[in-house]
Amino acid sequence: MIEELLPPGVTSSEAFDDAAPAVLFAAEAAVMEGRREGRRRQFATARACARRCLAQLRRRPVAVLPGAGGAPGWPAGVVGSITHCEGYRAAVAAPASVAAAVGIDAEPAGPLPAGVLGLIASEAERAHLAALAVADPSLPWERVFFSAKEAAYKAWYPATGIWLGFRDASLALSPAGTFAVTMRPPVPVPVDPVYEGRWLAGGGLVLTAVVRPPGR
Ligand SMILES: CC(C)(COP(=O)(O)OP(=O)(O)OC[C@H]1O[C@@H](n2cnc3c(N)ncnc32)[C@H](O)[C@@H]1OP(=O)(O)O)[C@@H](O)C(=O)NCCC(=O)NCCS
Known part of the structure:
Protein backbone atom coordinates (compact mmCIF):
# COMPACT_ATOMS: atom_id res chain seq x y z
CA MET A 1 0.00 0.00 0.00
CA ALA A 96 20.11 11.09 -0.57
CA SER A 97 20.32 11.88 -4.30
CA VAL A 98 16.60 11.02 -4.60
CA ALA A 99 15.24 12.49 -1.36
CA ALA A 100 16.51 14.96 1.24
CA ALA A 101 14.16 13.56 3.89
CA VAL A 102 11.32 11.08 4.19
CA GLY A 103 8.71 10.39 6.84
CA ILE A 104 5.94 7.80 6.90
CA ASP A 105 3.16 7.05 9.34
CA ALA A 106 0.40 4.45 9.67
CA GLU A 107 -2.66 4.64 11.87
CA PRO A 108 -5.76 2.53 12.30
CA ALA A 109 -8.62 4.21 10.40
CA GLY A 110 -11.34 5.66 12.58
CA PRO A 111 -11.87 8.61 14.87
CA LEU A 112 -9.27 9.69 17.41
CA PRO A 113 -10.09 8.95 21.05
CA ALA A 114 -12.61 11.43 22.47
CA GLY A 115 -11.04 14.74 23.45
CA VAL A 116 -7.76 14.26 21.57
CA LEU A 117 -8.54 16.44 18.56
CA GLY A 118 -9.29 19.41 20.81
CA LEU A 119 -5.80 19.09 22.28
CA ILE A 120 -3.83 18.69 19.06
CA ALA A 121 -5.71 20.80 16.47
CA SER A 122 -6.17 24.56 16.32
CA GLU A 123 -9.62 26.08 15.88
CA ALA A 124 -8.86 26.72 12.19
CA GLU A 125 -7.72 23.10 11.71
CA ARG A 126 -10.86 21.77 13.41
CA ALA A 127 -13.00 23.90 11.09
CA HIS A 128 -10.99 22.58 8.11
CA LEU A 129 -11.57 18.97 9.24
CA ALA A 130 -15.27 19.61 9.86
CA ALA A 131 -15.66 20.98 6.32
CA LEU A 132 -13.89 17.93 4.88
CA ALA A 133 -16.18 15.65 6.93
CA VAL A 134 -19.27 17.40 5.57
CA ALA A 135 -18.00 16.92 2.00
CA ASP A 136 -17.13 13.23 2.60
CA PRO A 137 -18.18 11.75 5.94
CA SER A 138 -16.88 8.30 4.96
CA LEU A 139 -13.21 9.22 5.44
CA PRO A 140 -11.34 9.27 8.79
CA TRP A 141 -10.18 12.89 8.48
CA GLU A 142 -9.03 13.17 12.11
CA ARG A 143 -6.70 10.21 11.65
CA VAL A 144 -5.35 11.58 8.39
CA PHE A 145 -4.66 14.85 10.22
CA PHE A 146 -2.84 13.05 13.05
CA SER A 147 -0.88 10.78 10.72
CA ALA A 148 0.15 13.56 8.32
CA LYS A 149 1.67 15.57 11.17
CA GLU A 150 3.54 12.53 12.47
CA ALA A 151 4.93 11.74 8.99
CA ALA A 152 6.07 15.35 8.59
CA TYR A 153 7.67 15.27 12.05
CA LYS A 154 9.62 12.13 11.13
CA ALA A 155 11.03 13.94 8.07
CA TRP A 156 11.68 17.14 10.05
CA TYR A 157 13.37 15.76 13.17
CA PRO A 158 16.49 14.08 11.69
CA ALA A 159 17.34 17.35 9.90
CA THR A 160 16.77 19.67 12.86
CA GLY A 161 16.81 17.70 16.12
CA ILE A 162 13.91 19.86 17.28
CA TRP A 163 10.84 18.33 18.94
CA LEU A 164 7.59 19.95 17.89
CA GLY A 165 4.12 19.39 19.31
CA PHE A 166 1.02 19.03 17.17
CA ARG A 167 0.15 22.69 17.83
CA ASP A 168 3.59 23.76 16.55
CA ALA A 169 2.63 22.83 13.01
CA SER A 170 -0.39 23.54 10.85
CA LEU A 171 -1.88 21.21 8.29
CA ALA A 172 -3.77 21.75 5.05
CA LEU A 173 -5.38 18.56 3.73
CA SER A 174 -6.73 17.97 0.25
CA PRO A 175 -9.38 15.34 -0.52
CA ALA A 176 -7.29 14.59 -3.61
CA GLY A 177 -4.80 12.74 -1.39
CA THR A 178 -2.20 15.41 -0.71
CA PHE A 179 -1.33 17.58 2.28
CA ALA A 180 1.10 20.25 3.43
CA VAL A 181 2.39 20.62 6.99
CA THR A 182 3.97 23.95 7.95
CA MET A 183 6.34 23.75 10.91
CA ARG A 184 6.55 26.63 13.37
CA PRO A 185 9.71 25.96 15.39
CA PRO A 186 10.39 28.07 18.50
CA VAL A 187 13.71 29.24 17.03
CA PRO A 188 14.58 30.05 13.39
CA VAL A 189 15.91 27.00 11.53
CA PRO A 190 17.54 27.04 8.06
CA VAL A 191 15.14 24.40 6.76
CA ASP A 192 12.12 24.90 4.49
CA PRO A 193 9.23 24.70 7.01
CA VAL A 194 6.68 23.29 4.54
CA TYR A 195 6.51 19.49 4.20
CA GLU A 196 4.35 18.20 1.38
CA GLY A 197 3.00 14.68 1.44
CA ARG A 198 0.42 12.23 0.28
CA TRP A 199 -2.16 10.16 2.15
CA LEU A 200 -4.47 7.24 1.55
CA ALA A 201 -7.14 5.44 3.54
CA GLY A 202 -7.99 1.81 2.89
CA GLY A 203 -8.03 -1.65 4.40
CA GLY A 204 -8.76 -0.21 7.83
CA LEU A 205 -5.62 1.92 7.74
CA VAL A 206 -4.54 5.49 7.13
CA LEU A 207 -1.10 5.84 5.57
CA THR A 208 0.84 9.05 5.03
CA ALA A 209 4.19 9.79 3.43
CA VAL A 210 6.34 12.90 3.12
CA VAL A 211 9.19 12.84 0.61
CA ARG A 212 11.25 16.01 0.36
CA PRO A 213 13.13 16.36 -2.93
CA PRO A 214 16.90 16.86 -2.68
CA GLY A 215 18.11 20.42 -2.35
CA ARG A 216 15.12 21.63 -0.32
C1 LIG B 1 8.01 9.96 17.13
C2 LIG B 1 6.56 9.74 16.76
C3 LIG B 1 6.22 10.64 15.58
C4 LIG B 1 6.35 8.26 16.36
O1 LIG B 1 5.06 8.04 15.87
P1 LIG B 1 4.11 6.89 16.44
O2 LIG B 1 2.80 6.98 15.70
O3 LIG B 1 4.11 6.95 17.92
O4 LIG B 1 4.81 5.53 16.06
P2 LIG B 1 5.11 4.86 14.64
O5 LIG B 1 5.04 3.42 14.86
O6 LIG B 1 4.34 5.42 13.51
O7 LIG B 1 6.63 5.26 14.42
C5 LIG B 1 7.62 4.73 15.24
C6 LIG B 1 8.91 4.86 14.51
O8 LIG B 1 9.16 6.24 14.26
C7 LIG B 1 10.56 6.42 14.20
N1 LIG B 1 10.87 7.57 15.02
C8 LIG B 1 10.80 7.68 16.36
N2 LIG B 1 11.20 8.90 16.75
C9 LIG B 1 11.54 9.57 15.61
C10 LIG B 1 12.04 10.88 15.35
N3 LIG B 1 12.29 11.74 16.35
N4 LIG B 1 12.29 11.24 14.07
C11 LIG B 1 12.07 10.37 13.05
N5 LIG B 1 11.59 9.11 13.24
C12 LIG B 1 11.34 8.72 14.51
C13 LIG B 1 11.23 5.14 14.71
O9 LIG B 1 11.78 4.45 13.62
C14 LIG B 1 10.07 4.38 15.33
O10 LIG B 1 10.14 2.99 15.17
P3 LIG B 1 11.24 2.11 15.95
O11 LIG B 1 11.20 2.58 17.36
O12 LIG B 1 10.80 0.71 15.74
O13 LIG B 1 12.56 2.44 15.27
C15 LIG B 1 5.60 10.08 17.94
O14 LIG B 1 5.73 9.14 18.97
C16 LIG B 1 5.85 11.45 18.54
O15 LIG B 1 6.70 11.64 19.39
N6 LIG B 1 5.05 12.45 18.12
C17 LIG B 1 5.16 13.79 18.70
C18 LIG B 1 5.81 14.72 17.73
C19 LIG B 1 4.90 14.98 16.57
O16 LIG B 1 4.44 14.07 15.92
N7 LIG B 1 4.61 16.25 16.31
C20 LIG B 1 3.70 16.58 15.25
C21 LIG B 1 3.88 18.00 14.85
S1 LIG B 1 5.15 18.21 13.70
Missing part, protein backbone atom coordinates in the same frame (compact mmCIF):
# COMPACT_ATOMS: atom_id res chain seq x y z
CA ILE A 2 2.66 2.52 1.03
CA GLU A 3 4.33 2.37 -2.39
CA GLU A 4 1.26 4.15 -3.82
CA LEU A 5 2.38 7.26 -1.95
CA LEU A 6 6.02 7.24 -3.04
CA PRO A 7 7.81 8.69 -6.06
CA PRO A 8 10.15 6.58 -8.20
CA GLY A 9 13.48 5.83 -6.54
CA VAL A 10 12.06 5.60 -3.00
CA THR A 11 11.99 1.96 -1.93
CA SER A 12 9.48 0.47 0.49
CA SER A 13 8.61 -2.74 2.26
CA GLU A 14 5.59 -3.52 4.42
CA ALA A 15 4.08 -6.32 6.49
CA PHE A 16 0.63 -6.84 7.96
CA ASP A 17 1.74 -9.05 10.84
CA ASP A 18 4.90 -10.34 12.54
CA ALA A 19 4.59 -13.89 11.17
CA ALA A 20 7.72 -13.92 8.99
CA PRO A 21 10.91 -14.62 10.94
CA ALA A 22 12.94 -11.43 11.37
CA VAL A 23 16.55 -11.68 12.48
CA LEU A 24 18.03 -8.83 14.49
CA PHE A 25 21.63 -7.67 14.65
CA ALA A 26 23.12 -8.03 18.12
CA ALA A 27 23.05 -4.25 18.65
CA GLU A 28 19.36 -4.16 17.73
CA ALA A 29 18.55 -7.09 20.02
CA ALA A 30 20.37 -5.24 22.84
CA VAL A 31 18.10 -2.23 22.34
CA MET A 32 15.06 -4.49 22.71
CA GLU A 33 16.32 -6.32 25.79
CA GLY A 34 13.70 -6.29 28.53
CA ARG A 35 11.01 -4.89 26.22
CA ARG A 36 7.66 -6.65 25.97
CA GLU A 37 7.29 -9.38 23.35
CA GLY A 38 4.87 -7.39 21.16
CA ARG A 39 7.27 -4.45 20.92
CA ARG A 40 10.20 -6.74 20.13
CA ARG A 41 8.29 -8.42 17.30
CA GLN A 42 7.09 -5.09 15.91
CA PHE A 43 10.65 -3.70 16.04
CA ALA A 44 12.05 -6.83 14.38
CA THR A 45 9.51 -6.89 11.55
CA ALA A 46 10.19 -3.21 10.90
CA ARG A 47 13.95 -3.98 10.74
CA ALA A 48 13.28 -6.75 8.22
CA CYS A 49 11.33 -4.20 6.17
CA ALA A 50 14.20 -1.69 6.49
CA ARG A 51 16.73 -4.25 5.27
CA ARG A 52 14.53 -5.17 2.30
CA CYS A 53 14.54 -1.46 1.40
CA LEU A 54 18.34 -1.38 1.68
CA ALA A 55 18.60 -4.50 -0.49
CA GLN A 56 16.50 -2.78 -3.16
CA LEU A 57 19.00 0.09 -3.01
CA ARG A 58 21.80 -2.49 -3.38
CA ARG A 59 23.07 -1.59 0.08
CA ARG A 60 24.35 -4.27 2.42
CA PRO A 61 22.23 -5.21 5.45
CA VAL A 62 23.13 -3.19 8.54
CA ALA A 63 21.63 -2.58 11.97
CA VAL A 64 19.04 0.20 11.93
CA LEU A 65 19.28 1.51 15.48
CA PRO A 66 17.17 4.14 17.20
CA GLY A 67 19.28 7.28 17.48
CA ALA A 68 18.74 10.74 18.92
CA GLY A 69 15.09 11.40 19.67
CA GLY A 70 14.19 7.86 18.54
CA ALA A 71 14.89 8.51 14.86
CA PRO A 72 16.18 5.42 13.03
CA GLY A 73 19.84 5.48 11.98
CA TRP A 74 20.34 4.71 8.29
CA PRO A 75 23.67 4.15 6.51
CA ALA A 76 25.44 7.25 5.22
CA GLY A 77 23.88 8.50 2.01
CA VAL A 78 20.47 6.95 2.75
CA VAL A 79 17.36 8.58 4.22
CA GLY A 80 14.47 6.51 5.49
CA SER A 81 11.56 6.16 7.84
CA ILE A 82 9.73 3.47 9.81
CA THR A 83 6.19 3.10 11.07
CA HIS A 84 4.12 0.46 12.81
CA CYS A 85 0.59 0.27 14.13
CA GLU A 86 -1.90 -2.52 14.85
CA GLY A 87 -1.87 -4.74 11.74
CA TYR A 88 0.80 -2.83 9.83
CA ARG A 89 4.59 -2.33 9.73
CA ALA A 90 6.57 -0.51 7.04
CA ALA A 91 9.88 1.06 6.15
CA VAL A 92 10.87 3.29 3.27
CA ALA A 93 14.37 4.34 2.19
CA ALA A 94 15.97 6.34 -0.60
CA PRO A 95 19.42 7.49 -1.63
Whole structure:
Protein backbone atom coordinates (compact mmCIF):
# COMPACT_ATOMS: atom_id res chain seq x y z
CA MET A 1 0.00 0.00 0.00
CA ILE A 2 2.66 2.52 1.03
CA GLU A 3 4.33 2.37 -2.39
CA GLU A 4 1.26 4.15 -3.82
CA LEU A 5 2.38 7.26 -1.95
CA LEU A 6 6.02 7.24 -3.04
CA PRO A 7 7.81 8.69 -6.06
CA PRO A 8 10.15 6.58 -8.20
CA GLY A 9 13.48 5.83 -6.54
CA VAL A 10 12.06 5.60 -3.00
CA THR A 11 11.99 1.96 -1.93
CA SER A 12 9.48 0.47 0.49
CA SER A 13 8.61 -2.74 2.26
CA GLU A 14 5.59 -3.52 4.42
CA ALA A 15 4.08 -6.32 6.49
CA PHE A 16 0.63 -6.84 7.96
CA ASP A 17 1.74 -9.05 10.84
CA ASP A 18 4.90 -10.34 12.54
CA ALA A 19 4.59 -13.89 11.17
CA ALA A 20 7.72 -13.92 8.99
CA PRO A 21 10.91 -14.62 10.94
CA ALA A 22 12.94 -11.43 11.37
CA VAL A 23 16.55 -11.68 12.48
CA LEU A 24 18.03 -8.83 14.49
CA PHE A 25 21.63 -7.67 14.65
CA ALA A 26 23.12 -8.03 18.12
CA ALA A 27 23.05 -4.25 18.65
CA GLU A 28 19.36 -4.16 17.73
CA ALA A 29 18.55 -7.09 20.02
CA ALA A 30 20.37 -5.24 22.84
CA VAL A 31 18.10 -2.23 22.34
CA MET A 32 15.06 -4.49 22.71
CA GLU A 33 16.32 -6.32 25.79
CA GLY A 34 13.70 -6.29 28.53
CA ARG A 35 11.01 -4.89 26.22
CA ARG A 36 7.66 -6.65 25.97
CA GLU A 37 7.29 -9.38 23.35
CA GLY A 38 4.87 -7.39 21.16
CA ARG A 39 7.27 -4.45 20.92
CA ARG A 40 10.20 -6.74 20.13
CA ARG A 41 8.29 -8.42 17.30
CA GLN A 42 7.09 -5.09 15.91
CA PHE A 43 10.65 -3.70 16.04
CA ALA A 44 12.05 -6.83 14.38
CA THR A 45 9.51 -6.89 11.55
CA ALA A 46 10.19 -3.21 10.90
CA ARG A 47 13.95 -3.98 10.74
CA ALA A 48 13.28 -6.75 8.22
CA CYS A 49 11.33 -4.20 6.17
CA ALA A 50 14.20 -1.69 6.49
CA ARG A 51 16.73 -4.25 5.27
CA ARG A 52 14.53 -5.17 2.30
CA CYS A 53 14.54 -1.46 1.40
CA LEU A 54 18.34 -1.38 1.68
CA ALA A 55 18.60 -4.50 -0.49
CA GLN A 56 16.50 -2.78 -3.16
CA LEU A 57 19.00 0.09 -3.01
CA ARG A 58 21.80 -2.49 -3.38
CA ARG A 59 23.07 -1.59 0.08
CA ARG A 60 24.35 -4.27 2.42
CA PRO A 61 22.23 -5.21 5.45
CA VAL A 62 23.13 -3.19 8.54
CA ALA A 63 21.63 -2.58 11.97
CA VAL A 64 19.04 0.20 11.93
CA LEU A 65 19.28 1.51 15.48
CA PRO A 66 17.17 4.14 17.20
CA GLY A 67 19.28 7.28 17.48
CA ALA A 68 18.74 10.74 18.92
CA GLY A 69 15.09 11.40 19.67
CA GLY A 70 14.19 7.86 18.54
CA ALA A 71 14.89 8.51 14.86
CA PRO A 72 16.18 5.42 13.03
CA GLY A 73 19.84 5.48 11.98
CA TRP A 74 20.34 4.71 8.29
CA PRO A 75 23.67 4.15 6.51
CA ALA A 76 25.44 7.25 5.22
CA GLY A 77 23.88 8.50 2.01
CA VAL A 78 20.47 6.95 2.75
CA VAL A 79 17.36 8.58 4.22
CA GLY A 80 14.47 6.51 5.49
CA SER A 81 11.56 6.16 7.84
CA ILE A 82 9.73 3.47 9.81
CA THR A 83 6.19 3.10 11.07
CA HIS A 84 4.12 0.46 12.81
CA CYS A 85 0.59 0.27 14.13
CA GLU A 86 -1.90 -2.52 14.85
CA GLY A 87 -1.87 -4.74 11.74
CA TYR A 88 0.80 -2.83 9.83
CA ARG A 89 4.59 -2.33 9.73
CA ALA A 90 6.57 -0.51 7.04
CA ALA A 91 9.88 1.06 6.15
CA VAL A 92 10.87 3.29 3.27
CA ALA A 93 14.37 4.34 2.19
CA ALA A 94 15.97 6.34 -0.60
CA PRO A 95 19.42 7.49 -1.63
CA ALA A 96 20.11 11.09 -0.57
CA SER A 97 20.32 11.88 -4.30
CA VAL A 98 16.60 11.02 -4.60
CA ALA A 99 15.24 12.49 -1.36
CA ALA A 100 16.51 14.96 1.24
CA ALA A 101 14.16 13.56 3.89
CA VAL A 102 11.32 11.08 4.19
CA GLY A 103 8.71 10.39 6.84
CA ILE A 104 5.94 7.80 6.90
CA ASP A 105 3.16 7.05 9.34
CA ALA A 106 0.40 4.45 9.67
CA GLU A 107 -2.66 4.64 11.87
CA PRO A 108 -5.76 2.53 12.30
CA ALA A 109 -8.62 4.21 10.40
CA GLY A 110 -11.34 5.66 12.58
CA PRO A 111 -11.87 8.61 14.87
CA LEU A 112 -9.27 9.69 17.41
CA PRO A 113 -10.09 8.95 21.05
CA ALA A 114 -12.61 11.43 22.47
CA GLY A 115 -11.04 14.74 23.45
CA VAL A 116 -7.76 14.26 21.57
CA LEU A 117 -8.54 16.44 18.56
CA GLY A 118 -9.29 19.41 20.81
CA LEU A 119 -5.80 19.09 22.28
CA ILE A 120 -3.83 18.69 19.06
CA ALA A 121 -5.71 20.80 16.47
CA SER A 122 -6.17 24.56 16.32
CA GLU A 123 -9.62 26.08 15.88
CA ALA A 124 -8.86 26.72 12.19
CA GLU A 125 -7.72 23.10 11.71
CA ARG A 126 -10.86 21.77 13.41
CA ALA A 127 -13.00 23.90 11.09
CA HIS A 128 -10.99 22.58 8.11
CA LEU A 129 -11.57 18.97 9.24
CA ALA A 130 -15.27 19.61 9.86
CA ALA A 131 -15.66 20.98 6.32
CA LEU A 132 -13.89 17.93 4.88
CA ALA A 133 -16.18 15.65 6.93
CA VAL A 134 -19.27 17.40 5.57
CA ALA A 135 -18.00 16.92 2.00
CA ASP A 136 -17.13 13.23 2.60
CA PRO A 137 -18.18 11.75 5.94
CA SER A 138 -16.88 8.30 4.96
CA LEU A 139 -13.21 9.22 5.44
CA PRO A 140 -11.34 9.27 8.79
CA TRP A 141 -10.18 12.89 8.48
CA GLU A 142 -9.03 13.17 12.11
CA ARG A 143 -6.70 10.21 11.65
CA VAL A 144 -5.35 11.58 8.39
CA PHE A 145 -4.66 14.85 10.22
CA PHE A 146 -2.84 13.05 13.05
CA SER A 147 -0.88 10.78 10.72
CA ALA A 148 0.15 13.56 8.32
CA LYS A 149 1.67 15.57 11.17
CA GLU A 150 3.54 12.53 12.47
CA ALA A 151 4.93 11.74 8.99
CA ALA A 152 6.07 15.35 8.59
CA TYR A 153 7.67 15.27 12.05
CA LYS A 154 9.62 12.13 11.13
CA ALA A 155 11.03 13.94 8.07
CA TRP A 156 11.68 17.14 10.05
CA TYR A 157 13.37 15.76 13.17
CA PRO A 158 16.49 14.08 11.69
CA ALA A 159 17.34 17.35 9.90
CA THR A 160 16.77 19.67 12.86
CA GLY A 161 16.81 17.70 16.12
CA ILE A 162 13.91 19.86 17.28
CA TRP A 163 10.84 18.33 18.94
CA LEU A 164 7.59 19.95 17.89
CA GLY A 165 4.12 19.39 19.31
CA PHE A 166 1.02 19.03 17.17
CA ARG A 167 0.15 22.69 17.83
CA ASP A 168 3.59 23.76 16.55
CA ALA A 169 2.63 22.83 13.01
CA SER A 170 -0.39 23.54 10.85
CA LEU A 171 -1.88 21.21 8.29
CA ALA A 172 -3.77 21.75 5.05
CA LEU A 173 -5.38 18.56 3.73
CA SER A 174 -6.73 17.97 0.25
CA PRO A 175 -9.38 15.34 -0.52
CA ALA A 176 -7.29 14.59 -3.61
CA GLY A 177 -4.80 12.74 -1.39
CA THR A 178 -2.20 15.41 -0.71
CA PHE A 179 -1.33 17.58 2.28
CA ALA A 180 1.10 20.25 3.43
CA VAL A 181 2.39 20.62 6.99
CA THR A 182 3.97 23.95 7.95
CA MET A 183 6.34 23.75 10.91
CA ARG A 184 6.55 26.63 13.37
CA PRO A 185 9.71 25.96 15.39
CA PRO A 186 10.39 28.07 18.50
CA VAL A 187 13.71 29.24 17.03
CA PRO A 188 14.58 30.05 13.39
CA VAL A 189 15.91 27.00 11.53
CA PRO A 190 17.54 27.04 8.06
CA VAL A 191 15.14 24.40 6.76
CA ASP A 192 12.12 24.90 4.49
CA PRO A 193 9.23 24.70 7.01
CA VAL A 194 6.68 23.29 4.54
CA TYR A 195 6.51 19.49 4.20
CA GLU A 196 4.35 18.20 1.38
CA GLY A 197 3.00 14.68 1.44
CA ARG A 198 0.42 12.23 0.28
CA TRP A 199 -2.16 10.16 2.15
CA LEU A 200 -4.47 7.24 1.55
CA ALA A 201 -7.14 5.44 3.54
CA GLY A 202 -7.99 1.81 2.89
CA GLY A 203 -8.03 -1.65 4.40
CA GLY A 204 -8.76 -0.21 7.83
CA LEU A 205 -5.62 1.92 7.74
CA VAL A 206 -4.54 5.49 7.13
CA LEU A 207 -1.10 5.84 5.57
CA THR A 208 0.84 9.05 5.03
CA ALA A 209 4.19 9.79 3.43
CA VAL A 210 6.34 12.90 3.12
CA VAL A 211 9.19 12.84 0.61
CA ARG A 212 11.25 16.01 0.36
CA PRO A 213 13.13 16.36 -2.93
CA PRO A 214 16.90 16.86 -2.68
CA GLY A 215 18.11 20.42 -2.35
CA ARG A 216 15.12 21.63 -0.32
C1 LIG B 1 8.01 9.96 17.13
C2 LIG B 1 6.56 9.74 16.76
C3 LIG B 1 6.22 10.64 15.58
C4 LIG B 1 6.35 8.26 16.36
O1 LIG B 1 5.06 8.04 15.87
P1 LIG B 1 4.11 6.89 16.44
O2 LIG B 1 2.80 6.98 15.70
O3 LIG B 1 4.11 6.95 17.92
O4 LIG B 1 4.81 5.53 16.06
P2 LIG B 1 5.11 4.86 14.64
O5 LIG B 1 5.04 3.42 14.86
O6 LIG B 1 4.34 5.42 13.51
O7 LIG B 1 6.63 5.26 14.42
C5 LIG B 1 7.62 4.73 15.24
C6 LIG B 1 8.91 4.86 14.51
O8 LIG B 1 9.16 6.24 14.26
C7 LIG B 1 10.56 6.42 14.20
N1 LIG B 1 10.87 7.57 15.02
C8 LIG B 1 10.80 7.68 16.36
N2 LIG B 1 11.20 8.90 16.75
C9 LIG B 1 11.54 9.57 15.61
C10 LIG B 1 12.04 10.88 15.35
N3 LIG B 1 12.29 11.74 16.35
N4 LIG B 1 12.29 11.24 14.07
C11 LIG B 1 12.07 10.37 13.05
N5 LIG B 1 11.59 9.11 13.24
C12 LIG B 1 11.34 8.72 14.51
C13 LIG B 1 11.23 5.14 14.71
O9 LIG B 1 11.78 4.45 13.62
C14 LIG B 1 10.07 4.38 15.33
O10 LIG B 1 10.14 2.99 15.17
P3 LIG B 1 11.24 2.11 15.95
O11 LIG B 1 11.20 2.58 17.36
O12 LIG B 1 10.80 0.71 15.74
O13 LIG B 1 12.56 2.44 15.27
C15 LIG B 1 5.60 10.08 17.94
O14 LIG B 1 5.73 9.14 18.97
C16 LIG B 1 5.85 11.45 18.54
O15 LIG B 1 6.70 11.64 19.39
N6 LIG B 1 5.05 12.45 18.12
C17 LIG B 1 5.16 13.79 18.70
C18 LIG B 1 5.81 14.72 17.73
C19 LIG B 1 4.90 14.98 16.57
O16 LIG B 1 4.44 14.07 15.92
N7 LIG B 1 4.61 16.25 16.31
C20 LIG B 1 3.70 16.58 15.25
C21 LIG B 1 3.88 18.00 14.85
S1 LIG B 1 5.15 18.21 13.70
